[in-house]
Amino acid sequence: MVNKDEIISKFKEAIIIGDEEAAVRLAKEAIAAGLDAYEMVTKYGGEAMEVINKQYEEKKIFVPEVLLAANALSAAVEILKPHMKVEKTSIPAKVVLGVVEGDIHDIGKNLVKIMLSSAGFEVIDLGRDVPLQKFIEVAKQEKADVVGMSALMSTTMPGMKKVIDMLKDAGIRNKVKVIVGGAPVTEEWALSIGADARPKDASAAVGITKQLVEKLRKERGDSW
Amino acid sequence: MGEMTPKKRALLCITGNKKKADRISCFDVLTTATVDQMNAVKAPFPDAHRDPELCFRLAAAAWEIIGLEGFKLPFDLCIEAEALGCKIHWGRIDRHPSVEAPVFNDLEEFKVPEKIIEMGRFPIKHGVEERLRREYGDYLPIANQVTGPFTVAGHIFGIERFLIWTKKKPREKIEEVLRLIADINIEDSKEALRSGADVICIADPSATSDIISPQFFKETLVPIYKYMVRKIGAPVVLHICGNTMAYLPYLPDTEIDAFSADAQVHIGFAKQVLGDRVAIVGNVPTISVLLLGNPQTVRKATIEAISQGVDVVMPSCGIPPRTPTENFKAMVEAARCWVYV
Numbered sequence: 316m317v318n319k320d321e322i323i324s325k326f327k328e329a330i331i332i333g334d335e336e337a338a339v340r341l342a343k344e345a346i347a348a349g350l351d352a353y354e355m356v357t358k359y360g361g362e363a364m365e366v367i368n369k370q371y372e373e374k375k376i377f378v379p380e381v382l383l384a385a386n387a388l389s390a391a392v393e394i395l396k397p398h399m400k401v402e403k404t405s406i407p408a409k410v411v412l413g414v415v416e417g418d419i420h421d422i423g424k425n426l427v428k429i430m431l432s433s434a435g436f437e438v439i440d441l442g443r444d445v446p447l448q449k450f451i452e453v454a455k456q457e458k459a460d461v462v463g464m465s466a467l468m469s470t471t472m473p474g475m476k477k478v479i480d481m482l483k484d485a486g487i488r489n490k491v492k493v494i495v496g497g498a499p500v501t502e503e504w505a506l507s508i509g510a511d512a513r514p515k516d517a518s519a520a521v522g523i524t525k526q527l528v529e530k531l532r533k534e535r536g537d538s539w
Numbered sequence: 540m541g542e543m544t545p546k547k548r549a550l551l552c553i554t555g556n557k558k559k560a561d562r563i564s565c566f567d568v569l570t571t572a573t574v575d576q577m578n579a580v581k582a583p584f585p586d587a588h589r590d591p592e593l594c595f596r597l598a599a600a601a602w603e604i605i606g607l608e609g610f611k612l613p614f615d616l617c618i619e620a621e622a623l624g625c626k627i628h629w630g631r632i633d634r635h636p637s638v639e640a641p642v643f644n645d646l647e648e649f650k651v652p653e654k655i656i657e658m659g660r661f662p663i664k665h666g667v668e669e670r671l672r673r674e675y676g677d678y679l680p681i682a683n684q685v686t687g688p689f690t691v692a693g694h695i696f697g698i699e700r701f702l703i704w705t706k707k708k709p710r711e712k713i714e715e716v717l718r719l720i721a722d723i724n725i726e727d728s729k730e731a732l733r734s735g736a737d738v739i740c741i742a743d744p745s746a747t748s749d750i751i752s753p754q755f756f757k758e759t760l761v762p763i764y765k766y767m768v769r770k771i772g773a774p775v776v777l778h779i780c781g782n783t784m785a786y787l788p789y790l791p792d793t794e795i796d797a798f799s800a801d802a803q804v805h806i807g808f809a810k811q812v813l814g815d816r817v818a819i820v821g822n823v824p825t826i827s828v829l830l831l832g833n834p835q836t837v838r839k840a841t842i843e844a845i846s847q848g849v850d851v852v853m854p855s856c857g858i859p860p861r862t863p864t865e866n867f868k869a870m871v872e873a874a875r876c877w878v879y880v
Contacts, residue, residue, distance in 0.1 A: 379703060379751070499826075
């Protein structure tokens with residue numbers, strides 16, 4: 316008799332210590348035991364990443380450990396994804412994500428990407444050093460719900476404001492929500508340039524993005 | 540000892556002997572080039588990275604246009620990665636070059652070509668240092684910057700991958716690779732010293748404690764820096780970006796002369812931790828003050844850094860290219876007014 320609670324707690328532990336092989340093995344065991352794949356990812360995977368983010372904030376662990384954990388979660392998601400039952404009523408939200416022009420530091424953006432796609436968002440990753448116009452083009456083309464921008468250098472941060480201004484000029488600012496992030500990006504600055512939110516870390520990004528999408532759907536409905 | 544020159548003053552201050560100088564030095568050993576200087580001497584990025592004449596003019600502009608009390612080369616952090624085979628994005632007038640993609644997929648693939656310092660842009664850098672020494676005599680100091688081993692490892696292997704390897708691969712393998720990169724830095728430094736450089740700046744921005752643990756710094760990087768300092772045999776400044784407060788207790792073990800502290804480091808605290816063992820330079824905030832402030836806020840921040848105890852007045856990091864000249868000059872002027880009594 317397989318103990319479901321034991322699988323769940325071992326699964327979380329495997330992600331926290333960044334053991335990719337164990338995370339994959341436990342994901343398979345979870346499916347065999349009839350656990351809900353979607354819940355494994357969003358609830359338990361999310362809880363594990365919250366632990367990681369807290370430890371990082373308290374400087375108990377550093378970026379290498381965070382990367383290992385994110386990779387373990389990501390590998391588990393690959394196993395669990397085919398088993399997720401997508402609810403017919405909810406249209407998956409689309410997030411366009413990228414590091415703004417001039418900036419090649421993409422660790423933070425990659426972590427957010429893993430967390431958001433794990434949580435069921437469809438993430439369109441524009442990569443790093445993304446020409447600002449590209450955010451607008453892809454947002455339009457893909458009818459995105461959220462535009463997410465990241466910058467690690469304070470010299471490239473002003474690009475975020477330009478993108479928001481360009482969304483306004485293109486007349487689609489009210490069609491999308493904008494989140495920004497990165498070490499030098501403060502909440503105060505984010506709001507001053509007209510962004511909707513600045514999640515403090517990758518796991519906070521999931522909750523905030525969900526809230527923003529719900530709000531957006533109320534404001535503009537499902538149509539673009 | 541004869542007349543005090545900017546070079547003598549800089550060397551006294553950088554080695555922690557500022558009290559023996561007439562006043563504090565304003566010798567910037569990090570990136571000095573701004574768009575204003577490029578326009579003034581007609582030597583813009585990205586050409587100034589590769590053309591020896593333009594490179595010379597832009598390096599000299601630090602003194603000629605801004606009044607910084609010395610020269611520093613090169614303007615970017617990609618020379619090592621380029622010589623090791625990475626493709627470089629050359630940037631534009633207000634954007635520094637960056638490494639496009641890693642070249643090695645595993646630690647075992649890593650190989651240093653023979654005579655690497657005769658490859659890529661190393662000879663241009665050393666040639667310009669030689670010319671600066673020839674044209675400016677012994678009056679001004681010259682700093683040769685090397686990109687530190689951890690940052691170069693991030694360039695050539697990919698930073699995410701290399702960070703994961705620090706946890707997964709045997710520590711000796713990681714150390715071996717860092718040591719091989721350090722050997723490139725040492726060879727480069729020795730050639731620079733022969734060409735006329737006085738000071739070596741190890742710029743290792745990726746080694747910030749926003750990314751790696753103080754434990755990794757202490758166990759793996761400190762011995763590497765110490766190895767470099769001993770082999771280089773000239774004054775060494777180490778620059779690491781971001782909040783490096785947790786590294787402070789381990790800095791004396793590196794045997795560096797000075798540590799270049801970013802804006803997040805509290806100088807008064809750093810001075811208390813380090814005492815006379817390591818000089819502290821830098822700390823005038825590049826973004827909030829030099830780039831976005833005005834001459835008055837720059838003067839205020841400069842005086843604050845001096846009164847907290849910095850040994851050399853310098854920006855907290857490489858200068859943002861769009862920094863206004865009047866702001867940059869205000870920092871130099873404030874430093875010059877500060878005379879010890």
